[in-house]
Amino acid sequence: MRYAMAVDTKKCVGCSDCVVACQTENNVPIGFCRDWVVEVIDGTYPQLEVELRSERCNHCENAPCVRCCPTGASHIVEGGIVMVKPNKCIGCGACIASCPYDARYPHPKGYVDKCTFCFHRVKQGMKPACVAVCPTKCMYFGDLDDPNSDLSVMLKRRKHKTLIPEAGTLPQLYFLI
Amino acid sequence: MSWGAWTLLVITVSAFIWCALHIREFFPNWDWKYKWLKDLEIFFNRYKKQLAWVMLIFAIITGVYTGILLSAFNARPLWNTSVLGPLFLASGLSAGAAAIVLSSKDKKERILFTKIDLVILATELFLIVHMFMGFMASTQVQIEAAQLFLGGPYTMAFWIFVVMLGIIIPGVLDLMELRGKHIPAALPGILVLMGSFFFRFIFVFAGQVSRWLY
Ligand code: SF4
Ligand code: SF4
Numbered sequence: 001m002r003y004a005m006a007v008d009t010k011k012c013v014g015c016s017d018c019v020v021a022c023q024t025e026n027n028v029p030i031g032f033c034r035d036w037v038v039e040v041i042d043g044t045y046p047q048l049e050v051e052l053r054s055e056r057c058n059h060c061e062n063a064p065c066v067r068c069c070p071t072g073a074s075h076i077v078e079g080g081i082v083m084v085k086p087n088k089c090i091g092c093g094a095c096i097a098s099c100p101y102d103a104r105y106p107h108p109k110g111y112v113d114k115c116t117f118c119f120h121r122v123k124q125g126m127k128p129a130c131v132a133v134c135p136t137k138c139m140y141f142g143d144l145d146d147p148n149s150d151l152s153v154m155l156k157r158r159k160h161k162t163l164i165p166e167a168g169t170l171p172q173l174y175f176l177i
Numbered sequence: 178m179s180w181g182a183w184t185l186l187v188i189t190v191s192a193f194i195w196c197a198l199h200i201r202e203f204f205p206n207w208d209w210k211y212k213w214l215k216d217l218e219i220f221f222n223r224y225k226k227q228l229a230w231v232m233l234i235f236a237i238i239t240g241v242y243t244g245i246l247l248s249a250f251n252a253r254p255l256w257n258t259s260v261l262g263p264l265f266l267a268s269g270l271s272a273g274a275a276a277i278v279l280s281s282k283d284k285k286e287r288i289l290f291t292k293i294d295l296v297i298l299a300t301e302l303f304l305i306v307h308m309f310m311g312f313m314a315s316t317q318v319q320i321e322a323a324q325l326f327l328g329g330p331y332t333m334a335f336w337i338f339v340v341m342l343g344i345i346i347p348g349v350l351d352l353m354e355l356r357g358k359h360i361p362a363a364l365p366g367i368l369v370l371m372g373s374f375f376f377r378f379i380f381v382f383a384g385q386v387s388r389w390l391y
Contacts, residue, residue: 064252094246094250098251163391164389166316
């Protein structure tokens with residue numbers, strides 16, 4: 001079992017529904033977010049190219065945030081999902097500094113929080129909130145070990161990339177390009 | 178990285194015990210109020226040698242721990258180098274030697290530790306140069322991390338407070354002292370302590386500025 005996600009940068013319209021859905025589903029405090037949309041513009045007018053990416057924690061296979069956590073609060077659960085145990089976290093911020101993607105934020109209650117791939121929903125067989133709500137259905141969530149999952153099929157069919165793979169984190173959030 | 182947190186737990190407790198065993202050097206009339214404290218003192222006095230070994234080993238681990246912890250942050254190219262562990266250890270050891278020189282009343286001991294400090298300061302300088310050579314020969318993110326100190330916002334602070342005032346000047350003063358020249362006795366020690374402090378301070382701040390480019 002290896003959960004992962006693919007985001008279609010060609011289909012995404014940058015509406016930020018995924019951001020709002022996540023904030024609602026996970027009770028994210030005002031002013032913070034677990035996922036966000038990045039708009040990268042290349043070229044000079046009128047030859048412009050836009051890439052829209054809905055980004056979140058990459059649930060890295062080789063997660064520096066887990067390696068750097070001094071208390072063991074950051075850990076990996078079934079399917080490779082990286083989680084934080086709020087009652088074990090001392091809020092030192094080592095994981096925030098060690099994540100190359102800026103995927104974590106300090107929760108006002110004193111612990112560090114981030115995307116969980118909606119583990120509570122996934123356990124019940126549902127899709128993460130962001131995936132479920134996307135109006136263009138541009139996100140695919142599933143098990144990489146299952147060759148017939150939407151995700152595996154999509155990754156076989158389409159050209160894709162991950163963000164800064166050279167950082168050595170083996171990120172599991174794929175962008176279809 | 179929880180091993181570092183456990184190490185700190187061991188070294189802090191044993192350092193306090195060690196200080197307690199030596200408290201009569203500073204307060205000759207010290208008396209432990211309760212019997213169990215007296216018993217504890219007798220117990221630890223019996224195993225003082227073992228305690229010293231434990232402290233020696235754990236002190237070295239504590240010294241490298243900060244460096245190794247920071248070098249495990251691969252999101253921060255400035256920290257992400259294996260030289261950082263030895264460098265933090267060298268800076269910690271030189272601060273320790275300087276503290277002994279400052280506090281010792283025994284002339285012979287002071288001279289011995291001045292010599293030790295001199296060797297460590299030279300090692301530290303070598304490691305700093307070595308680290309920047311490594312950065313400049315590495316990838317763009319590490320070149321840019323090194324640039325923070327080679328023309329970037331931390332250049333002045335690092336080369337003046339850490340390298341000049343913290344390493345080179347106290348090193349030269351130490352050398353002069355060993356040659357028999359008269360210098361203010363406390364000066365090199367204070368400079369080394371300040372240098373070690375600034376080294377950590379500047380490195381922790383600058384590291385957070387360095388990042389991957391994407
Ligand atoms: S994206 Fe960041 S927070 Fe998520 S697993 Fe990777 S390093 Fe950790
Ligand atoms: S802030 Fe919490 S989860 Fe992050 S490294 Fe510190 S203890 Fe671990």
